[in-house]
Amino acid sequence: MTPIPSVAPLILSLLLPSHQDESPPAHDTCGACDDRGWFACNRHDETEVELEANTRFCSYVAGCPDCRGTLEVDCSDCALGDRRVADARAEQDRWMEGMQEHWDRFHHDFPIGQSDHFLLFWSGDKITVKRERLSDHEAMHLYVERLEDLFERFKAVTAAEDDDFSTLFHVMVWKRFAHNRLASEHYTNQPNPNVTGTKRMGAVGIYTVHIDPSYVDPDESASADLYRAIVHNVTHLLLANVWDARWPGQLKGGWIDAGLAHYFEHVLHRRCTNFCYREQDTVATFKGGRWRAPVKKLANKRNRPSFVETATKKTTELTLEEHALVWSYCEFLIATDPKGFGEICKAIKRGESYRDALKEHFDLTPLTFEDAWKRHVKTFKD
């Protein structure tokens, strides 16, 4: 086969001015770096490089004296990568400067990571996850991965898209109660919180939480408990921001607000134990957080609240029993048609009734909903 001669050099020479520039020409070659213009920074081993893949910025590597977190060092034998490497370093440096105020506020350094949709402060120290001991840096990356995973799952069950969100979500995890109190005061505007976590929802999405071992169920680990609390609360942030930056919990949409937050808890551990407005209750959980069997029973109970009744309440008005019911309402709708469920959420967030979307996407009225939901609940195995 005859190789096709390239016309590119000819065109380039016609376009270039005739005088010689000082900088090396674009088609210069460099044997030292194989024309890449950079080398991998040798301060990071393979495991660490892998870890960095899920963040755009990580304070741990951005502090590297050789690469400033770009994981690349410029090739000194050529100018092929000069501009790009310099720009990437400047971007990392600017980000680190922006983060300094946070470390100053708490008078201590902790890993901060930023991915496509989240900024995560990890002041949670080392943790053990599934019997594996993780450093604070590794824990931060694990939670970035978990948050981005939740983000993708959220989009899948509401048919939302990346462009439908309008903020970089902030999540802050603290080992010390005093740090969480300061974060609550400063970032979520809730001074003296007497709960483990507080959040700010709507146009911004911020959740700060204290890892409190005294809250943890004896038959489970602190890390499982924390994971579920984050999943539950960040779901609130996502739903309150998506499409229009309005929190449905105060727009008679308590059932989708709490229901969806419990939905993701259940997907994770088949347990729902987070009640944002009921932490002070002596009954910390409803039926141990395992809700399939109790909901199956409730479905046949005559005096339980009806769907119509529950589906107009604010989140703060839901009873513990209703928390379990709204979980199953959302679970039923998502299992039937995620796009339709998303349309119901949109309508409620606009301050409208869910009825039209229920009719259009599920062919149900608020009354026929009950029977369809009961049939679904009957299929629960445990």
Ligand SMILES: [Zn+2]
């Ligand atoms: Zn080179």
Ligand SMILES: [Zn+2]
């Ligand atoms: Zn890192």
Ligand SMILES: [Zn+2]
């Ligand atoms: Zn480096």
Ligand SMILES: [Zn+2]
């Ligand atoms: Zn909640």
